[in-house]
Amino acid sequence: MNYEGVLTKMKTELQDTVQYYLIFESDFLNMNQLLGKKISINFLRFHCLGCHKQKKIFRNGVCYNCLTSLPEMGDWVMRPELSKAHLGEQDRDLEYEQKAQLQPHVVYLANSSNVKVGVTRKSQIPTRWIDQGAHEAIEVVEVPNRYLAGITEVALKQHVSDKTNWRQMLTNNLKDLNLEEIKEELKQYIPEEAKEYYLGNSKELEIAFPVLEYPQKIKSLTLKKTPFYEGVLKGIKGQYLIFDDGMAFNVRNHEGYEVALSVK
Structure with a gap:
């Protein structure tokens, strides 16, 4: 099975064991069903989730220009004590900030x-x-x-x-x-x-997570450094995919990365 699309954080559903879904524009995968299967991840290109251009992702799935201009990327997101919408004061877009804050x-x-x-x-x-x-x-x-x-x-x-x-x-x-x-x-x-x-x-x-086996040691998979990876999926926890060799792939940290996935 082959899939291709832009990564966004996995959708989740709280059940006896958390259910995980990887959503692409024209398809989706129930990641729980892939436990024990070999998965390959091939990084193709960047795709900014803000302007939808093929620009290098700076943080949070967006390019530097979107990070410094979009209202949903304001400092108050990471530091809520900086919120000012309750005072009627604008950071980047007061209407958006009032709705969010x-x-x-x-x-x-x-x-x-x-x-x-x-x-x-x-x-x-x-x-x-x-x-x-x-x-x-x-x-x-x-x-x-x-x-x-x-x-x-x-x-x-x-x-x-x-x-x-x-x-x-x-x-x-x-x-x-x-x-x-x-x-x-x-x-x-x-x-x-x-x-x-x-x-x-x-x-x-x-909360119970779908993990077949926890690794004793963990290594971080970063597509910038390793654009192709293949391994057997052993678990999912947080926004991480855990593989049989102890490699952990943080899906959320790779928002805005367009990839090809293959499941064997």
Whole structure:
């Protein structure tokens, strides 16, 4: 079976085991069905997801010009505490920013390699947790805009990490923790503006990923350095494909790469 298209992050569906789908313009693959099969990935060319030109991808699936001009690539995306739409102040496009920022957001704790704090739109739960490879997660606060979520994350990350150790996550060197207890311990550090939004009754969600075998050691596959790769798919976790030789391919980091896939 041969497929060709531009990579975007895999779509997911929360079931007893997470289901993964790789979507191309005219086709899609249920990646769970490819476990145990040999897959080849051949990098063909760049395709910016912003301007749709064959321009080198700089970050987030777009070229440098789109990264520095598109409203959805503003600094407030990675640093929500910089959000200003609630003040009526524009960064790049106020209409877009109001739509994106002035909606319910959640600050959460997730355990993928260690406990980390993060921010996402409420509509992106549990997708955000799945994308991070979290085997357990819990909501801490639900606030009405991105700014309040941002300042809450800034406050809490003084006491827990805001990063994931991807190697530890992919080798399954993990601990099960009581996130409800940790959430309660962190309650005291929530900023005054967000204290009323604390979710005292939220429960921990457990997530199972489709992995046949975890590697003992992990290596990162980058198509810029290795434009052709072939291996047997052993698992999927987060946005990573895990292969039999310990190679891990981060699909999301390769958004905007046009590839040819072959399944044997």
